[in-house]
Amino acid sequence: MVEAAMSFDETFDLVIVGSGCASVTAALAVQAAGGSAVILEKQALFGGSTAFSGGIAWIPANPLLGDDSAEAGRTYLDAIVGAPDKASPVEKRDSFIAQGPMAVQFLLDQGVDLIRVPWPDYYSNEPGGHEYGRTISAALFDLRELGDWQDKLGYFYGFPRMPVGSWEFVDLTLAKTTWKGKRAALKLAWNMLKDKLTGARTVGSGNALQGRMLKAALDHRVPIRLENEVTGLEIDAGAVVGVTVRTAQGERRIGARKGVLLNAGGFSRNAEMRKAFQPQPNTGAWTMANPGDTGGPMQMAMALGADVDCMEEAWWTPGSLLPDGTYGGFHVPGESGKPGVIIVGPDGRRLGNEAGAYMEFGQRMYASGAVPAWAIIEGRTLTRYSWGPVLAGKSPAPFVESGYFVKADTLADLARKAGIDPDGLVGEVARFNGFAERGVDEDFGRGASHHNRAMGDPGNRPNPTLGKIEAGPFYAVEILPLDVGTSGGLVTDENARVLRADGSAIPGLYAAGNITAPVVGHTYPGAGASIGGGIVFGYVAACHAMAPGDRQGAG
Template identity: 40%
Template structure:
C-alpha cells in the first residue's frame, strides 16, 4: 500500500527509557532530527523507576580517579561471567560494549550530564578473572524542576535525592555508625535541596531527568507521549518508518536513517510471560512493557534470543494484588534466612538477584518462598518491604506475612512441619556461629559482604535466628524486566535468523537480546549496555551511506 508520510525525521525511536534517550543523544550530537514515541502517558520507562546505576567497565571516571581497570580485564571478566550462550553474547558484541563506554560517558557529559562513581559497589562475581570493585556509575542527584511541566509525566517512583550507597548503608542506620552517618547525610542532602527551593531526585529518576534535559531541552529532540507504534513500514526489505496512533488518530512517521526499538521488554504481558517463562510474573518493571516492539520486529523477520529469560530476582509479595517489592540487600543481612514451602534453605540468600531468581525457578517454580527474620533482624535493619504498618496488616490478612513468638508457632502458621523448620534453623545457626555457610557459601564473596553488617562477626552476612518474635514474609519470583528480544549485531542492527541485517531497523535495551546473556555481571548491567548500544546505533545511523538518508516517501506497511 503506497502512502505519503505525515511526518519525516532522520531517526525514529520507539520508547523513552535509557536506550531510547541514549539513541536520541547520539542523534542530536550528530545534528539529526529525532522523534521519540512513548506508548504510555509517562516517560522514562523502567530506567526512571530503577536504581539508576550503569555498569560501565573501564569508564572515564575510573581513569580520572586512577581506579585500576582495563579493556583486557573487562573482556576477561565478561567472558568468565557471561560466556557464550548464543549470538547475543558474541565476542564482537562484548568488545563493542566495552569499547564504546567512554564515548557514551564523554558525550553525555558534553550535554551536561554529571556522573559520579557508585561508591564501592563490586561486580557481582568479583572473584572471577578480571573482576573489579567500582565499575558502576550513576547521575549525581539534581533538581528536577529543570523539567518544568514535563515533571508531571516522568515515571517517578522515588522522588528523593538518593544515591546507590544510600540504599545499602541506610538499611543498617540503626546498627552501625556508617549506616547512621549515611542516613544523616541523606537527610542533610534532602534539606539542602529543600532550603534552596529545589526538588531533588536521584538514582533512576536523576538519570532520566539528566538525559531528557540533554536530548529534549538542550538537543532539540522531540518526545510524543501516548503514541503507541502499531506497525513498521517497509520499502522493499528496508524499514523506513512507523505507523503510530496519536490522540486517537493514526499517523505515519518516516525515518530517513533508521528506526530504533527501545520500548522495553514484555514483563507485563501475561500471555507472553506464560508462553516464554511458564509464569505470569511479578515484575518491578514499567507497567507499559507489553512487548509490542518485539512482536513488530519479529513480523518483519527479526530473529529473537533469550526469550525464556529475565532479569530475575526475589520480591516480597504485594498487598491487595499490588506491585511486589524487589529485595536486594535485605536478603544478605544477618539474622534471617530464605526457605521454601517445606522450610528448607535452597540457595545463598545473599547472591546476585539473577542467580537467586534462577535458583527459585529451578527449585520450585510454583511453590511458596519465605524470608524469615528474628527480633534482631527487625530491630537493627531498615527493611523496605516492612516499613508500612498498613501494608503489614493487609499482608497478614492475606496470609503473606506472619509473626509468632516461636519458630514452631511460625511453622504451623506457614503450614510447615515445625521439626523441619527447626532443623533448618539449627543447622544455619551453627554456620552463623562458625562464620562459614557450608551449604551455600553465604558471605564468601565480596558481593555478599557489600550488603552485610560488618559489626556482626565472624561473618557479616550470618547471624543466628534465636530471639523471638520471628517474622516471615512471602517471597515470589520477581524481575526487573525481561531479558530476551531482538537479536542484534555490534551496531545494534536487527538481524534475521540467517544473520543478515534488516536495514533501517535497530534495537537496544530490553527490546533486544542482552549481551549479558543469562547472568548479571555488575550493578547496572541493564542500563549500561542499553545506553551504550543506543548511542552506538545512533553513531551507525549518522555515519551510514548517503543513500540511507534518502529513504523514499512512498512505502508499504509490513504485515
C-alpha cells in the first residue's frame, strides 16, 4: 500500500494488473465506453494461466448456445454450488447469469472468433444440467496473425502447440477403438500437414483463446506492457487511485481515474501461502499454472483489508509426473474414466468417481489422506486407450524401466510394489469387477451421467466407463493433486468490486479471475468454469467502472 503523494507519470481510466482471461475483455469494454485502459503484465509473455489452459469458458445462456436459458443455468448453478455464501452470494450469481451472455456477445462484436464446443456439464444429471454443455472456446488460431507479438504468447509445455482443440483430446484417446476417435486423429494429422506445407502456426486450447484476445487488443490499440511488475497500490483518501510499477527503465507510477482491476491470478507458486491456506502436502511443486502465479497483488489487496474466501481450494486436476518431475498428464476424467482403470488410496479403496469432475476428485484425495493415490490399470487397457505419455498400443516397457509405471503379474504383487494394502486392493477390484459386469457403480455412480459416459468408450457394454480389471499384467501410476491454479482469493460483489470483511467495497479496486473467490464457490460445474467467471466479471468490472458518476469502485 502506497499513499499517493506526487503526480503520476501517466494516467488511464482503468489500470489492469495481469493479462489473464479478464484483461482484454475489460480493456475492450472500457474503450467501447469511450475510456482508456492499460494492461500490465509482469512476465515477458502475455496470457497468464489462461494461455496455459484448455482455453474454454463455461457461460450459461450465452448467444452461441441456442438451446439454453438463464433459468436453467441458474437452476444448475444453485444445485451444484449450494447455499449462497461469501464467495457466491445471490447477487453475484444473478450478475454472472445476466451479464455472461452480454460479455460473450461483446467479444464476438469485437472480432473474437468464439465457437461452441461439445462438453457436457460435469454434473449433467443434476437439475438444470446440460448434456451437450455450456462451454465455448476460440476457433483455431494462426499465431502469425499476431505479427511481432507471435512469440510473446505464453504456453504450457505439457500442451504442445498443435492445431487441435482441448475438447478433442477425449476423442483422441479413442483413436484405436472408435470411428470418432479415428476421425479426430486424421483431422489432427491433416491440420498438421497443412501447417507444414503452408508455414502456418495454428494452435488450439488456451493459445487460441488468448491469441485471439491478444489480436483483438492489438487491433484496438490497447496498450500492453510486458515485464511491468506492479509492486504497490497507490492510495488517496482510502481509495485505490493507481499503481506503482517496476520496469526495465525504473519505477513508474500510473494513475487510474476509474479504478484498478486485478486479474493477476492466484498463489499457486507461492509456497508460504500454500502452506498457510491449503491442504497439505502441497508446496506448489505440483501446479501447472503459469510461473507468474505468485500471489503478490492478492497480498497487496489483503493489506488494504480485503476479505478472502475459498483459500483452501485449487482447480485440482489429478494427474501424474514423469520421473524427472515434469508433467505426465491430467488423467481425471478423460483417461481414468476409461474401462479397466480405477484410482485408489494407500488402503486399496477407490476414492470417488474416476469419470467425474476433476476438482471434486482432488478434494476427495485430500479428504481421504490419499496423497499420493494410485491409478490401477489393466494391461489390455493400454492396448486400447492412450494414457498420458503412453500412446494407445505402444509398449509401456520404457515407462516401466524409467519408473513411471509399476508393473506386476498379480494385483497383490502390484500392491506390494506400490506400497498399497494388498488385501484392500484385491478386495476392491473384485467389488469393482462386479459393478463392471452389471454396468452399475453402486459406490460412486460412475457412468450414470451423460458427462461420465462421454469420458468412456461407447463400444464398451453395458457401461461405457466400467471394465473389469482381471487379466495381467497390471500397472500402477502415482496420482498427485496437480492443479491449474488456486481457486480462492479476494471476495468480490456483483460488480466485481473487492470487499472488506464488513461487506463494504474498497473504493477503486476491482478483481476478476483466479485472484478472486469464484462465483462457483468450492465446485466446478462445467468445463471452463474458471475462465468463464473471469471473462464475465472482467466485463462487469469495466462496465461498472465506466458507468456515469465519480469513482465507481466506491462503496
